[in-house]
Amino acid sequence: MQFKLTREYVDHLQEFIKEKRDKEVVELLGELHPADIAEIMDELSMEEARYIYLLLDGQKASDVLVEIPEDDRKEFLEVLPGEIIARQFIDYMDSDDATDVMGEMTEKKREEVLSYVKDVEQAGDIVDLLQYDEDTAGGMMATELVKVNENWTVQICLREISKQAEDVDEIYYVYVVDDDDFLKGILSLKKLILNPTSTRISNLYNPDVISVRTDVPDEEVAMVLTKYDLVALPVVDEIGRLKGRITFDDVLHVIREEADKDYQLATGITQDVEVSDSAWIQIKARLPWLLIGLLGGILGARVIGGFEGELAAFPAMAFFIPLIGAMGGNVGVQSSSIIVRGIASNSLLMSSVSSKLVKELGVALFNAVICSSLVLLYNTVNAASYALTLSVSTALFSVIISASLFGTFIPIMLHKMKIDPALATGPFITTTNDIFGLLIYMGIGRLMFSLFS
Amino acid sequence: MQFKLTREYVDHLQEFIKEKRDKEVVELLGELHPADIAEIMDELSMEEARYIYLLLDGQKASDVLVEIPEDDRKEFLEVLPGEIIARQFIDYMDSDDATDVMGEMTEKKREEVLSYVKDVEQAGDIVDLLQYDEDTAGGMMATELVKVNENWTVQICLREISKQAEDVDEIYYVYVVDDDDFLKGILSLKKLILNPTSTRISNLYNPDVISVRTDVPDEEVAMVLTKYDLVALPVVDEIGRLKGRITFDDVLHVIREEADKDYQLATGITQDVEVSDSAWIQIKARLPWLLIGLLGGILGARVIGGFEGELAAFPAMAFFIPLIGAMGGNVGVQSSSIIVRGIASNSLLMSSVSSKLVKELGVALFNAVICSSLVLLYNTVNAASYALTLSVSTALFSVIISASLFGTFIPIMLHKMKIDPALATGPFITTTNDIFGLLIYMGIGRLMFSLFS
Numbered sequence A, B: 001m002q003f004k005l006t007r008e009y010v011d012h013l014q015e016f017i018k019e020k021r022d023k024e025v026v027e028l029l030g031e032l033h034p035a036d037i038a039e040i041m042d043e044l045s046m047e048e049a050r051y052i053y054l055l056l057d058g059q060k061a062s063d064v065l066v067e068i069p070e071d072d073r074k075e076f077l078e079v080l081p082g083e084i085i086a087r088q089f090i091d092y093m094d095s096d097d098a099t100d101v102m103g104e105m106t107e108k109k110r111e112e113v114l115s116y117v118k119d120v121e122q123a124g125d126i127v128d129l130l131q132y133d134e135d136t137a138g139g140m141m142a143t144e145l146v147k148v149n150e151n152w153t154v155q156i157c158l159r160e161i162s163k164q165a166e167d168v169d170e171i172y173y174v175y176v177v178d179d180d181d182f183l184k185g186i187l188s189l190k191k192l193i194l195n196p197t198s199t200r201i202s203n204l205y206n207p208d209v210i211s212v213r214t215d216v217p218d219e220e221v222a223m224v225l226t227k228y229d230l231v232a233l234p235v236v237d238e239i240g241r242l243k244g245r246i247t248f249d250d251v252l253h254v255i256r257e258e259a260d261k262d263y264q265l266a267t268g269i270t271q272d273v274e275v276s277d278s279a280w281i282q283i284k285a286r287l288p289w290l291l292i293g294l295l296g297g298i299l300g301a302r303v304i305g306g307f308e309g310e311l312a313a314f315p316a317m318a319f320f321i322p323l324i325g326a327m328g329g330n331v332g333v334q335s336s337s338i339i340v341r342g343i344a345s346n347s348l349l350m351s352s353v354s355s356k357l358v359k360e361l362g363v364a365l366f367n368a369v370i371c372s373s374l375v376l377l378y379n380t381v382n383a384a385s386y387a388l389t390l391s392v393s394t395a396l397f398s399v400i401i402s403a404s405l406f407g408t409f410i411p412i413m414l415h416k417m418k419i420d421p422a423l424a425t426g427p428f429i430t431t432t433n434d435i436f437g438l439l440i441y442m443g444i445g446r447l448m449f450s451l452f453s
Helices: A007-018 A022-029 A034-043 A046-053 A058-067 A070-078 A082-092 A095-103 A107-116 A120-129 A154-167 A189-194 A218-227 A248-266 A279-305 A308-313 A315-344 A353-381 A386-416 A421-425 A427-452 B007-018 B022-029 B034-043 B046-053 B058-067 B070-078 B082-092 B095-103 B107-116 B120-129 B154-167 B189-194 B218-227 B248-266 B279-305 B308-313 B315-344 B353-381 B386-416 B421-425 B427-452
Strands: A147-149 A173-177 A183-188 A232-236 A242-247 B147-149 B173-177 B183-188 B232-236 B242-247
Touching (some): A007 A034, A022 A046, A034 A058, A082 A095, A082 A107, A095 A107, A095 A120, A107 A120, A154 A189, A173 A189, A183 A189, A183 A232, A189 B154, A218 B248, A242 A248, A248 B315, A308 A315, A308 A427, A315 A421, A315 A427, A315 B279, A315 B308, A315 B427, A353 B279, A386 A421, A427 B315, B007 B034, B007 B046, B034 B046, B058 B095, B082 B107, B082 B120, B095 B107, B095 B120, B154 B189, B173 B189, B183 B232, B218 B248, B308 B315, B308 B427, B315 B353, B315 B427, B353 B386, B386 B421
Parallel strands (some): A147 A173, B147 B173
Antiparallel strands (some): A173 A183, A232 A242, B232 B242
């Protein structure tokens, strides 16, 4: 049914490439879907990938180009002359994909390629689409769509659609506009097929059409399309004229990227890395967070250093340093991740900051009572000193409360400052809570040990 | 264009509900999309939500029912008699949604409701669909689809489609089957519209149809649909007969859930919680992880306790306990999250475990050298003792290496044992690395301080 990539398949292919058996390579790639070919290329060396790529024909080659990762695509296109890029790829692509590819080029290269694009309409669309910020509806949309005039009949529509549909991969919906191109409504192909050919469109279309403006950010586009379960979303300008459409597959990528980004930040990685990325890319994505952790650790050492005298007298104080640090970190990450998800799904809209802090305080109080009682029990059973027993439980209680409030407040504040709140969930909050927790613990410890000894 | 939920809107609505001004409530809800009504209900109390819900008419009410969260739906349906549920909701629903709703009921209630479903075909479909595991293609699919016989002409097809299309919200694709219902291919509406009515279907359809079997797990369904950018995916049985179809909106939910689940595990939350959930639900989701952290902290205290003598003699050893713990945790989470994402996107397939461990070792070595050199520099500048300086850097180096390998290995192992590898990314790995790091640090410290003093 669908293709399954195996080690054997890749081994075979690599052997054919090595021996330059082009016919066998083409046979092996056969009728594969562009997404499969891109997947295979990802497993090959750059030279091998380029080799099989140049064996593909025009439409297939441009479809594959859209599927391969941005970095590889850049490398691929850098060595090709502008004329080839225009004639072999851009001419075959949908306007949104073509714009994405062109947007990745240098200004000079882009102009060169544009000058070779044969289809003038396509070149014009690309120039228009390049004006939009790539993270907005305008930057996501394609100009290819099927639109009909509200005054037409079904018959005229069907004729027009057959003209327009040449450029459009899938129709999904037919958009209805007035004489000035204002979006009036939407029409399903089902209705067109099921109604007599003399029916006027104005009697058929659904005026309740959900659309987005060109300047709407991509996260919002994703939210609207998901919420209303739409396959495609029309995009209009400031005054409501139909400019393009965004399809569900573009939105799938936005959703994946958003989720990946939050996950990366929560796990301490600064950029998109995959298992298959080189060691160097992984180091660049991971080292910065480790350096923050390192700095936090050094600050922690300074904090504890301030209590050297107490530690010499009561070394048992050191026993619970990891517990306090770990609990502060865990609680803080929990709190901020709930807020971050809430912001992402827009469910934060309704209730005020103070009501969220109050609820979080309730949760924190409960968890703090349970955890500090358990530690109290542990220390009592183990006959630890009063001073230690009281310090650990009091400090743990305070740390859980403060880390909760801190973890709730920081992402809300970042969001209000238009900074990505997900930044708060990773090593940043664990590190801050670590230091804060140490200060609380050592401070309380000093007090308790001076009281009880 | 689309509805924006505001505090004022909800306030208004609540006032009307309080004063039982039904006409105003219905007017206010007006032509809203079911997804919007579900969103509004989420902001109301259970009684208010039920009140406005009972004002909705049949089709709208069943559409809204599908949109509201599972827990609320259960509460809603518990109090309604089976006859009402069958006549007012199940009869109006698509088979997959109806099956989901019925699957949430007790066996007894389900049988009662089924006995009242008027549409025999619908009842039969529900009984069939209930046989499938809900996390498989069979459990996700709906039986509503448009299929045509390969031997028909375009004209017969259009007539048949107009009959079948009554039950189907959106057609997307027309599936082509043979006399025995085996899936032969796929036909776009575009092709149907653009070809003469006498053309035979067998000359039009595309035989390269991507389908999934009923027993394929939902993650794989999501992967196939995303990879090939499909709006809908046909589902076939073991021998290839067409059984149903899965549409992109069902997959969107799976993708969201998957991403949310990984994120939750990475940030130490055991189940799906939202900002709007009650404090009690949040406690249940968060406390288990905190208890794991607590246990880890107590084990850590035992480890350090074993070195009480050294700490009394050299209290400076305690200074860097948080640094070692934090770095071990951060490195471990980074490593395992990269593996978890790799497993999720299936890009792990190709290379062997050992090659991944080797690459991870390279990354770890580099990061370990940088971080331990920086700490070495810090301690030298601050004129710390030889013993401390060497202990900290040697231990940090070892901890980064071991946490990396551990963080890479554990999720791979979990995956092989058919346990969700994402379990490895949260407090579990930070806690384990904490204890392990302490053992390394305190052990090296004991050695160094005995050598240098």
